[in-house]
Amino acid sequence: MVIAIAIVRTRDLLAVVMLTGIYGLLSANFFVVLDAVDVAFTEASVGAGISGLLMLTAITMTGRKEAPRRHKPFLALFVVLVTGSMLIYGTMDMPYFGAVDAPVHQHVAPRYIHQSMEEVGVPNIVTAVLGSYRAFDTLGEVAVIFTAGIGVLSLLSLPRRRRAVKSDEATVEQMHERHMVLRIVSKVLIPFILLFALYVQFHGDFGPGGGFQAGVIFAAAIILYTMLFGLETAKKVFNPSIIQLLAAVGLLIYACVGVVSMLNGANFLDYNVLADDPVAGQHIGILLIELGVGITVAAVMLSIFFNFDGRRQAQQHCTEQKGEHDVSRTL
Amino acid sequence: MFLGLYNYWIVVLLMMIGFYIVIAHGNLIKKLVGLTIFQTSVFIFYISVGMVERGSAPILAEGISDYSNPLPHVLILTAIVVGIATTALGLALAVRIKESYGSVEEDEIQRQDQLNEDKS
Numbered sequence: 008m009v010i011a012i013a014i015v016r017t018r019d020l021l022a023v024v025m026l027t028g029i030y031g032l033l034s035a036n037f038f039v040v041l042d043a044v045d046v047a048f049t050e051a052s053v054g055a056g057i058s059g060l061l062m063l064t065a066i067t068m069t070g071r072k073e074a075p076r077r078h079k080p081f082l083a084l085f086v087v088l089v090t091g092s093m094l095i096y097g098t099m100d101m102p103y104f105g106a107v108d109a110p111v112h113q114h115v116a117p118r119y120i121h122q123s124m125e126e127v128g129v130p131n132i133v134t135a136v137l138g139s140y141r142a143f144d145t146l147g148e149v150a151v152i153f154t155a156g157i158g159v160l161s162l163l164s165l166p167r168r169r170r171a172v173k174s175d176e177a178t179v180e181q182m183h184e185r186h187m188v189l190r191i192v193s194k195v196l197i198p199f200i201l202l203f204a205l206y207v208q209f210h211g212d213f214g215p216g217g218g219f220q221a222g223v224i225f226a227a228a229i230i231l232y233t234m235l236f237g238l239e240t241a242k243k244v245f246n247p248s249i250i251q252l253l254a255a256v257g258l259l260i261y262a263c264v265g266v267v268s269m270l271n272g273a274n275f276l277d278y279n280v281l282a283d284d285p286v287a288g289q290h291i292g293i294l295l296i297e298l299g300v301g302i303t304v305a306a307v308m309l310s311i312f313f314n315f316d317g318r319r320q321a322q323q324h325c326t327e328q329k330g331e332h333d334v335s336r337t338l
Numbered sequence: 339m340f341l342g343l344y345n346y347w348i349v350v351l352l353m354m355i356g357f358y359i360v361i362a363h364g365n366l367i368k369k370l371v372g373l374t375i376f377q378t379s380v381f382i383f384y385i386s387v388g389m390v391e392r393g394s395a396p397i398l399a400e401g402i403s404d405y406s407n408p409l410p411h412v413l414i415l416t417a418i419v420v421g422i423a424t425t426a427l428g429l430a431l432a433v434r435i436k437e438s439y440g441s442v443e444e445d446e447i448q449r450q451d452q453l454n455e456d457k458s
Contacts, residue, residue, distance in 0.1 A: 030375070041385045058422050136408050148417075
């Protein structure tokens with residue numbers, strides 16, 4: 008762990024991104040060791056997959072080399088050392104690692120652990136807390152993801168252009184033609200990845216998993232498709248405007264579940280009233296909101312990636328055209 | 339005597355590495371990587387706080403009585419996905435900055451801003 012970071016500090020950007028991927032995977036392992044299987048799942052799919060991919064795409068646009076350091080690092084080092092030693096001094100009063108009687112374990116956790124089975128009826132306590140006890144928090148987080156998606160959209164989306172020039176498309180096709188083996192193998196793999204995402208989505212009540220992870224995995228499968236078959240093909244299959252719509256629909260499903268339970272005379276996002284039996288109502292509620300979460304996360308991740316990639320291709324297109332002009336001028 | 343606190347020290351170490359990258363490097367992408375490391379250190383902090391000795395993962399099963407605290411897991415689970423969304427936003431900003439300034443180096447951007455101000 009520490010080793011991975013020590014390397015991250017010193018290399019150039021491409022290596023840095025690769026190392027961040029490794030770092031993400033390592034911290035996922037770390038989370039498994041610490042019993043946080045759900046978190047590990049998310050970190051493995053996000054930290055090691057999507058984030059590295061996005062950073063790579065960004066680097067192709069912003070340049071790979073980091074400029075040689077100009078300002079002196081000593082001041083920064085000093086600040087860091089002082090802050091760090093103060094923080095370590097602060098930890099002296101903290102409870103020991105793994106202590107059973109630490110204050111964190113005294114307040115709400117016992118209730119979650121002992122009563123969630125009767126009240127919510129879902130074996131995975133994390134899902135119960137996420138979907139039922141703290142559903143309002145989760146709604147807020149989904150809203151944040153949605154907002155970030157809109158932000159990326161407004162920053163990077165391009166004005167709708169007419170179809171790209173034919174010759175350009177042909178070269179793109181050719182480039183993708185070259186990786187025949189890769190294409191066929193991943194064509195076989197993609198359905199299974201999608202299936203796995205659905206499994207993670209609907210099995211989240213019983214094992215590690217849930218809407219967040221499933222959304223990311225689902226998006227990863229489609230991103231894989233995009234990388235191998237080109238953005239244009241992928242856009243034909245998954246219409247970007249429908250994806251943007253879906254991002255909103257997911258959030259809406261979530262909020263509507265809350266409103267429906269309000270209409271039935273309970274509090275916002277109190278699922279007990281969704282069915283005759285409170286536990287069955289909880290099941291329905293959690294299933295629905297996890298579905299909403301999954302849809303939003305997948306759609307936002309996809310539209311973020313589509314926008315990055317579209318931007319990158321447009322830039323490359325521009326530079327190519329410029330290059331052609333230059334050549335003609337010199338001729 | 340203080341060895342039981344080692345998890346916090348790892349967290350602090352990681353956090354300071356991230357912090358150092360953020361304040362000492364000029365490249366915006368590198369800064370974002372630093373932020374990611376900082377972020378992960380906070381995640382590890384929460385998760386390690388929720389850890390219970392001889393506990394098991396918080397999925398109810400027969401014959402297990404000790405579970406880790408599920409609450410930090412929930413918080414961090416959502417925080418990771420929110421984190422990647424905000425990182426994407428940051429990267430998008432960096433891309434746009436590159437387009438309008440031609441660079442993602444902090445001092446270069448500042449220099450250009452200075453020039454523009456002097457002109458106007």
